Amino acid sequence: MKTGLTIAGSDSSGGAGIQADLKTFSALGVYGMSVITAITAQNTVGVQAVEEVSGNMVGQQIDAIFQDIPADAVKIGMVSSANIIQVIADKVKQYNMKHVVLDTVMISKSGCHLLKPEAIEALKKYLIPSAYIVTPNIFEAEVLTEMKIRTIEDMQSAARKIYEMGVPYVVVKGGHLEQQDCVDILYDGSDFRYYSTNRIDTKNTHGTGCTFSAAIASHLALGKSVEDSIDAAKQYITKAIEKSLSLGNGVGPTHHFHEFY
Ligand SMILES: Nc1ncnc2c1ncn2[C@@H]1O[C@H](COP(=O)(O)OP(=O)(O)O)[C@@H](O)[C@H]1O
Numbered sequence: 584m585k586t587g588l589t590i591a592g593s594d595s596s597g598g599a600g601i602q603a604d605l606k607t608f609s610a611l612g613v614y615g616m617s618v619i620t621a622i623t624a625q626n627t628v629g630v631q632a633v634e635e636v637s638g639n640m641v642g643q644q645i646d647a648i649f650q651d652i653p654a655d656a657v658k659i660g661m662v663s664s665a666n667i668i669q670v671i672a673d674k675v676k677q678y679n680m681k682h683v684v685l686d687t688v689m690i691s692k693s694g695c696h697l698l699k700p701e702a703i704e705a706l707k708k709y710l711i712p713s714a715y716i717v718t719p720n721i722f723e724a725e726v727l728t729e730m731k732i733r734t735i736e737d738m739q740s741a742a743r744k745i746y747e748m749g750v751p752y753v754v755v756k757g758g759h760l761e762q763q764d765c766v767d768i769l770y771d772g773s774d775f776r777y778y779s780t781n782r783i784d785t786k787n788t789h790g791t792g793c794t795f796s797a798a799i800a801s802h803l804a805l806g807k808s809v810e811d812s813i814d815a816a817k818q819y820i821t822k823a824i825e826k827s828l829s830l831g832n833g834v835g836p837t838h839h840f841h842e843f844y
């Protein structure tokens with residue numbers, strides 16, 4: 584069986600973070616493993632508290648996995664601090680991790696900092712260059728590139744700038760662009776590819792970025808190319824949003840379905 588690892592934060596409400604990633608791995612037929620970087624007390628309304636795991640413990644979780652079970656793909660989500668970033672970047676190198684999909688999580692949809700602002704430089708310097716694919720949303724791409732993004736052309740310029748940080752593939756997600764379609768763009772250093780769907784009219788988008796990046800990692804683990812993995816992940820996230828759940832009083836979660844049923 585193919586294996587996937589998520590290195591991310593825990594979301595107690597099960598909609599985002601580690602929980603969304605493991606549900607995605609499972610739905611796509613990949614054996615899921617996890618390294619928890621932080622625990623959040625969180626629900627569909629907001630994030631009530633965050634407690635970071637120590638860098639040492641993050642490293643020990645990674646060691647425990649890689650000394651026993653190789654991961655066919657790795658998804659990285661909430662990393663919280665510069666110290667944790669450094670540990671993860673070192674371990675990616677040490678274990679020569681393959682198919683590392685980095686979702687540059689910064690702020691929750693409810694406005695809580697999941698990455699300390701002072702850790703952004705470390706993210707750019709150490710983690711982005713150690714990834715195979717990065718998947719910033721519009722806001723994250725703006726922070727990384729220090730530019731405003733309002734159009735597809737702006738997304739392209741941002742993708743070029745992020746590529747220059749030393750990562751082979753950049754996906755800038757267009758879920759937050761003010762236009763009818765949801766267009767994600769892939770840049771590989773020479774060409775752009777576009778993945779577009781109609782915007783689904785729903786408030787329930789808790790965990791969309793987590794689900795999308797975990798789905799890309801799952802398809803890479805299953806042996807698909809980068810282009811096909813993103814295509815398949817786009818189909819998965821679109822269905823997961825279409826069937827999203829009105830649970831809780833706020834932004835409800837995506838729904839994970841087992842394709843084999
Ligand atoms: N309302 C929507 N309808 C269809 N697809 C969406 C919608 N919102 C987001 N997406 C898609 O979900 C994925 C996550 O994107 P986005 O919302 O931009 O990231 P994040 O969750 O990190 O903020 C992307 O593939 C995006 O195009």
Ligand SMILES: Cc1ncc(COP(=O)(O)O)c(N)n1
Binds near residue numbers: 591592593792
């Ligand atoms: C622990 C954790 N990680 C990530 C997110 C971002 O979620 P989204 O996918 O909705 O941007 C979150 N809310 N909580």
